[in-house]
Amino acid sequence: MKLPSMKASGFTPWPEEAVRQYQEAGYWTxxxxxxxxxxxxxxxxxxxxxxxGDQQWTYQALxxxxxxxxxxxxxxxxxxxxxxxxxxxxxxxxxxxSFFALLKIGVQPVLALPAHRYYEIRxxxxxxxxxxxxxxxxxxxxxxxxxxxxxxxxxxxETIVWAGDNSLKPTGSVDLDSLFLSNAATEPMQEQDFAFFxxxxxxxxxxxxxxxxxxxxxxSVRASNDVCKFxxxxxxxxxxxxxxxxxxxxxxxxxxxxxxxxxxxxxxxSPQTAFQLIENHQITVAALVPPLALLWLDEAPxxxxxxxxxxxxxxxxxxxSEAAARxxxxxxxxxxxxxxxxxxxxxxYTRLDDPDSVIVSTQGRPMSPADxxxxxxxxxxxxxxxxxxxLCARGPYTIRGYYNAPEHNQRSFITGGYYRTGDxxxxxxxxxxxxxxxxxxxxxxxxxxxxxQEIENHLMVHDAVHDAAVIxxxxxxxxxxxxxALVCLEDKPxxxxxxxxxxxxxxxxxxxxxxxxxxxxxxxxxVGKINKNKLLELV
Numbered sequence: 166m167k168l169p170s171m172k173a174s175g176f177t178p179w180p181e182e183a184v185r186q187y188q189e190a191g192y193w194t195x196x197x198x199x200x201x202x203x204x205x206x207x208x209x210x211x212x213x214x215x216x217x218g219d220q221q222w223t224y225q226a227l228x229x230x231x232x233x234x235x236x237x238x239x240x241x242x243x244x245x246x247x248x249x250x251x252x253x254x255x256x257x258x259x260x261x262x263s264f265f266a267l268l269k270i271g272v273q274p275v276l277a278l279p280a281h282r283y284y285e286i287r288x289x290x291x292x293x294x295x296x297x298x299x300x301x302x303x304x305x306x307x308x309x310x311x312x313x314x315x316x317x318x319x320x321x322x323e324t325i326v327w328a329g330d331n332s333l334k335p336t337g338s339v340d341l342d343s344l345f346l347s348n349a350a351t352e353p354m355q356e357q358d359f360a361f362f363x364x365x366x367x368x369x370x371x372x373x374x375x376x377x378x379x380x381x382x383x384x385s386v387r388a389s390n391d392v393c394k395f396x397x398x399x400x401x402x403x404x405x406x407x408x409x410x411x412x413x414x415x416x417x418x419x420x421x422x423x424x425x426x427x428x429x430x431x432x433x434x435s436p437q438t439a440f441q442l443i444e445n446h447q448i449t450v451a452a453l454v455p456p457l458a459l460l461w462l463d464e465a466p467x468x469x470x471x472x473x474x475x476x477x478x479x480x481x482x483x484x485x486s487e488a489a490a491r492x493x494x495x496x497x498x499x500x501x502x503x504x505x506x507x508x509x510x511x512x513x514y515t516r517l518d519d520p521d522s523v524i525v526s527t528q529g530r531p532m533s534p535a536d537x538x539x540x541x542x543x544x545x546x547x548x549x550x551x552x553x554x555x556l557c558a559r560g561p562y563t564i565r566g567y568y569n570a571p572e573h574n575q576r577s578f579i580t581g582g583y584y585r586t587g588d589x590x591x592x593x594x595x596x597x598x599x600x601x602x603x604x605x606x607x608x609x610x611x612x613x614x615x616x617x618q619e620i621e622n623h624l625m626v627h628d629a630v631h632d633a634a635v636i637x638x639x640x641x642x643x644x645x646x647x648x649x650a651l652v653c654l655e656d657k658p659x660x661x662x663x664x665x666x667x668x669x670x671x672x673x674x675x676x677x678x679x680x681x682x683x684x685x686x687x688x689x690x691x692v693g694k695i696n697k698n699k700l701l702e703l704v
Contacts, residue, residue, distance in 0.1 A: 169565050169566070169582065171566060171569070171571060171574070172358055174247075174357075174358045174359075175376070175568045175569030176358040176359050176376050176566070176568065177376075177564070177565045177566025177567075177574065178358070178565065179565055179582075180565075180582065183561075183582075186535075187380075187384075187535065187561040190535065190561075192384045192388075192533070192535060192561040193380040193381070193384060193561065194380065194383070194384075195380075196379070196383060197268065197354070197360075197379040197383075198265065198268050198360060198379050198382065198383060198419070199231065199265050199268050199269040201383060201386075201419075201422070201423055202224075202227065202228055202231065202265055202422055203228055205224050205422055205423060205424075205425050206224040206225050206227065206228035208224075208425060209224045209397060209425040210223065210224055210225035211223050211224075211225065212224055212397065212425060212427070213427050214226075214227045214422060214427060214428065215227055215258055215261060215427070215428050215429075215430070216427065216428070216429045216430065216446060217256070217257055217258035217429075217430040218257075218430075218432065220258055222258065224422075224425070227261075227262075230262055230345060231262060231265040231266050231269060232266075232269070232351070233345040233346050233347055233349070234262055234263065234266035234341075234344055234345050235265075235266040235267075235269040235270050235351045236346040236349035236350065236351050237266075237343075237344030237345055237346045237349075238266055238267060238270060238272065238297075238344060239270045239351050239352060240346060240349060241339075241343075241344055241346070242296075242297060242323075242324050242326075242339070242344070244267075244270065244272050244296060244297060245270070245271070245272070246270060246271025246272065246354060246355040246357060247271060247272075247273070247355070247357060248272045248273070248295075248296045248297075249272070249273050249274075249275065249293040249294060249295040249296060249362075250267055250272050250273070250274050250275070250295055250296060250297040250298070250299060251274070251275045251277055251286065251289045251290050251293070251295045251297070251298045251299070252264065252267075252274045252275065252276055252277060252299050252408060253277040253279070253281065253286055253298065253299065253300040253301075253308065253311075253312075254279070254299065254300065254301050254328060254407070254408070255279045255301060255303050255406075255432070256279075256403060256406065256407050256430040256431060256432055257301060257328065257430065257432075258430065259299075259301060259328035259341055260407045260408065261407070261418065261428075263299050263326075263328070263341070264276075264361075267361075268354075268360055268361065268379075269351060269354060270351055270352070270354055271354040271355050271356075271357050272296075272297075273293075273357065273359065273360065273361050273362065273376075274299075274361045274362065275289045275293055275295065275361070275362040275364075275374065276361065276362060276363055276364065276408035276409075276413075277289055277364070277408065278364070278406045278408055278409060278673075279303055279406050279408075280406070280613070280673045280674060280675055281673050282306070282311060282671045282672060282673050282674070283311045283314055283315065283671030284371075284670060284671035284672050284673075285371060285372070285671075285672075285673060286298070286311055286312075286315055287314075287315045287318065287319070287671070288371045289374075290315055290319055290321070290322050291319055291321075292374070292569075293362070293374070294321045295321070295322055296321070296322070296323050296324065297322070297323065297324045297325070297326055298312055298315065298316070298322055298324070298325050298326070299325075299326040299328065299341070300312050300325065300326070300327065300328070301327065301328040301329040302329040302330060302333055304433075309327070309333055309334060309335040309338075310335075311671075312325045312327075312335050312338070313325075313335040313336065316335070316337075324338075324339055325337070325338035325339065326338065326339050326340075326341050326344070327339065327340055327341060328341040358376070358378075359376035359377060359378045359568075360376075360377055360378055360379045360382065361376075361377055362374045362375060362376060362377070362568060363375040363377055363410055363508040364508065365508060365509065365567065365614075366607055366609075366613075366614020366615075366616070371616075371619065373567040373568070373570055373573060374567060374568035374569070374570075375508050375509055375564055375567060375568070376564065376567075376568045377564070381510075381561060381562040381563075381564075382414060382419075382562065383423075384533075384561055384562050385414055385415075385510070385512060385532075385533075385562035386414050386416055386417075386419045386420050386423055387423065388512075388532045388533045388562075389414065389415050389416035389417075389420050389512065389514075389532060390416045390420045390423060390424055391532075392514050392516065392532045393416050393420070393450075393477070393479075393502065393514065393517070394517060395416050395420045395421060395423075395424040395426060395450075396424050396425070396426065397424055397425035397426055398426065398449070399421055399424055399426030399427070399449055399450055400426060400427045400429065400446055400447055400448045400449045400450070400474075401417070401418065401420075401421040401426060401427070401428050401429065401448070401449070401450050401451070401452075402429050402431055402439060402442055402443060402446075402448040402450070402451040403417070403418055403428055403429065403430050403431060403452075404431045404434050404439055404451055404452065404453060404457065405434070405452060405453065405454065405457075405482075407430065410506070410507070410508040411452055411479075411481055411482055411504065411506065412452050415452070415479070415481070415504055415506055415512055417452065427446070429442055429446045429448060434457055435460075436457075436460050436461050436463075436464035436465075436468070437464070437468075439451065439461070440464070440465075440468045440470040440472050441470050443470065443471075443472045443474060443475055444470040444471045444472060444474075447474040448472075448474055448475055449474060449475065449476045449477065450475075450476065450477045450478075450479065451475065451477075451478055451479070452478075452479040452480075452481065452504070453478065453479070453480055454480070454481070454482035454483060454611055454612030455480060455482070455483050455484070455485045455486070455489065455611065455612070455643075455644060456611040456612070456642055456643050456644075457611075458478070458480045458485065458489065458493070459489060459642060461478075461497065462489065462492050462493065462496050462497070465496050465497055466496065472497070473498065475497060475498075475499045476499055476500065477499055477500050477501075477502055477517065478493055478497060478499050478500070478501055478502070479502045479503075479504050480493075480501065480502070480503055480504065481503065481504030481505060481506065481528075481612075482504075482611075482612025483609045483611060483612045483643075483644045483645075484528065484600045484609075484644060485503060485528075487525050487526050490503070490524065490525035490526075491525050494521070500517055500524075501515075501524050501525070502514060502515055502516075502517060502524070502529075503515045503524060503527065503528050503529050504528075504529065505528035505529055505598060505600060507586060509563060509564050509584055509586070510558065510560065510562050510563025510564055510584065511531060511536060511538070511558040511560065511562075511563050511584070511586065512531070512532050512562075513528055513529040513530055513531050513532065513597075513598055514529040514530070514532055515527060515528070515529040515530075515597070516529075523595065523597060526599070527593060527597035527598060527599050528590075528597070528598050528599060528600050529597060529598065530595075530596045530597045530598065531558075531560075533560055533561060533562070535560050535561050536558065536560040536563075537558065537559050537560055537583075538556060538557065538558045538592075538598075539556075539557040539558075539583055540552075540554035540555070540556055540557075540590060540591075540592050541554050541555050541557060542554055542555070543555070545579060550592055550593075550594060551591060551592070551593070551594070552591065553589050553590065553591050553601050553602075554589065554590070554591075555585065555586075555587075555588070555589060555590075555604050556585075556586045556588045556589070556590045556598070557579060557583040557584060557585050557586065558583060558584050558586060559581065559582050559583045559584060563584055564584065565578065565582050565584075566578060587603055587604055587607060588600055588602075588603060588604070589601050589602040589603060589604050606618065606697075608635070608636075608637040608645050608646075608647050609637075609644055609645050610643050610644070610645055610646060610647060610675055610679075611642075611643035611644060613675040615635075615647055615675065615676050617634075617635040617636065617637075617647075618635075619676070620635045620647070620649065620667070620672075620676055620678065621633045621634060621635050623667055623670055623672065624649060624651065624663070624667070626670075627658070627663065627666055629653050629655065629656065629657070629658050630651050630652070630653060631652045631653060631654045632651070632652035632686075632687050633649060633650070633651050633652070634649070634650045634687050634695045634697060634700055635647055635648070635649050635650075635678060636648050636650065636697045636700055636701055636704070638679075638680065638701065638704050646679040646680065647676075647678045647679050647680070648678060648679065648680040648681070648682060648704055649663065649678035649680070649681045649682070650682050650683075650684050650687065650700055650703070650704075651663070651681065651682070651683050651684070652683075652684060652685065652686060652687060653683060657683050660680075660681035663678070663681050664677050664678065664681065680704070682703075682704065684700075684703060687700065688700055688703075
């Protein structure tokens with residue numbers, strides 16, 4: 166079977182046969198993401214939907230403000246269906262308001278992460294020809310300067326929308342608060358091939374754009390809610406960046422909104438802040454990456470806050486060690502749920518009623534009966550059960566292609582439309598997955614994915630660097646840290662100078678190598694490629 170061809174919009178559709186199958190099974194419906202919010206507002210109008218700092222919104226108020234902002238985007242900014250906008254926002258209420266409002270009028274947002282800087286934001290705006298960049302102040306970074314630089318360089322970027330203190334906003338930007346138009350109707354949304362973009366961790370450079378549709382994404386949220394038992398009594402603490410797939414849809418904030426529960430945004434990831442919010446809002450569920458989970462486990466025995474309302478702690482984004490997993494229940498007095506998924510689609514969960522032995526030693530199993538997985542060797546042949554192999558997946562919420570990336574799609578999707586996840590896994594006899602590594606050249610630094618080649622390309626620009634290789638080094642806390650090995654023919658710069666050089670190029674902070682070493686020559690394989698396994702022995 167050939168892969169589905171890419172439409173002029175840059176979107177690779179599911180084959181017609183698969184579409185019929187998913188529709189007939191009831192996985193795909195005609196509901197849109199904004200309509201999901203409106204349905205919850207109809208059922209739970211006075212229930213609190215969202216808390217951000219000292220602000221809170223009932224479901225009705227949230228739905229009303231989404232309508233008002235959608236009208237402002239459409240009438241004031243003249244955004245229309247099919248336009249692109251980049252969302253670069255921290256954990257504030259404006260993120261959800263903007264996300265829902267853009268979707269309501271058919272504008273396709275790119276969900277950038279707070280950690281992204283000039284280099285990534287400029288790329289997203291340029292690659293999608295975004296008409297608007299929606300941003301806000303962030304602690305420790307001049308987001309106004311980033312936005313101003315990007316706007317000055319890209320004539321296609323027509324508007325910067327600023328969600329924060331007006332005294333800090335970029336010159337010529339529009340205040341988000343001014344865009345809420347009461348009693349103003351919006352034009353009906355025109356159907357688009359896809360709804361919005363999420364971001365792939367990438368292995369060869371800047372993140373690939375992942376087009377997600379209303380139908381596939383809402384199905385993933387519904388299926389997640391079924392597995393995770395979200396209800397109108399769920400109180401979800403969003404600690405991780407709100408734009409990330411994990412806290413957005415697994416089941417995350419969207420799952421909570423769908424069920425009529427309450428989402429509480431944490432302004433920073435520290436255990437002290439989170440524990441206070443858990444006590445104040447009687448949080449029942451939170452989601453973390455392993456390094457944050459370790460901080461929680463260390464802080465919990467000495468905290469002054471009452472965190473006894475917490476019922477489930479989800480941990481995902483990177484492999485959680487069995488030793489750490491065993492500490493969750495006795496330390497936090499809650500159920501651990503391991504989550505292993507990707508923004509491209511496939512999500513696996515340990516079930517809440519699984520035996521402890523499964524919860525602490527595996528990363529769960531696919532959440533949908535329609536998920537299809539293959540574990541194969543380098544030849545693409547299935548490996549025996551219990552043998553490590555490369556994970557491939559397809560299903561009703563796993564994409565069939567990255568946005569406008571035909572060459573990359575040829576490498577990332579195999580015959581039959583299966584997505585090569587890049588993960589090396591073992592499939593247990595019970596059907597659970599154990600993640601044992603990666604087959605792609607990617608560093609997983611505490612859940613943040615770093616493409617080694619991207620950093621190498623930046624390092625090679627430095628005048629003193631003759632050759633460069635970036636590798637993962639094991640770390641008990643983050644799982645992996647990054648190390649740059651540099652060959653310099655003359656004077657060697659200090660490691661701090663290399664790091665400053667990369668920061669000045671606008672790279673996100675998590676991409677700056679944790680360690681910089683200097684070598685006389687990079688070891689090579691017999692075919693002339695850099696031997697990174699050999700290099701690891703030198704670190």
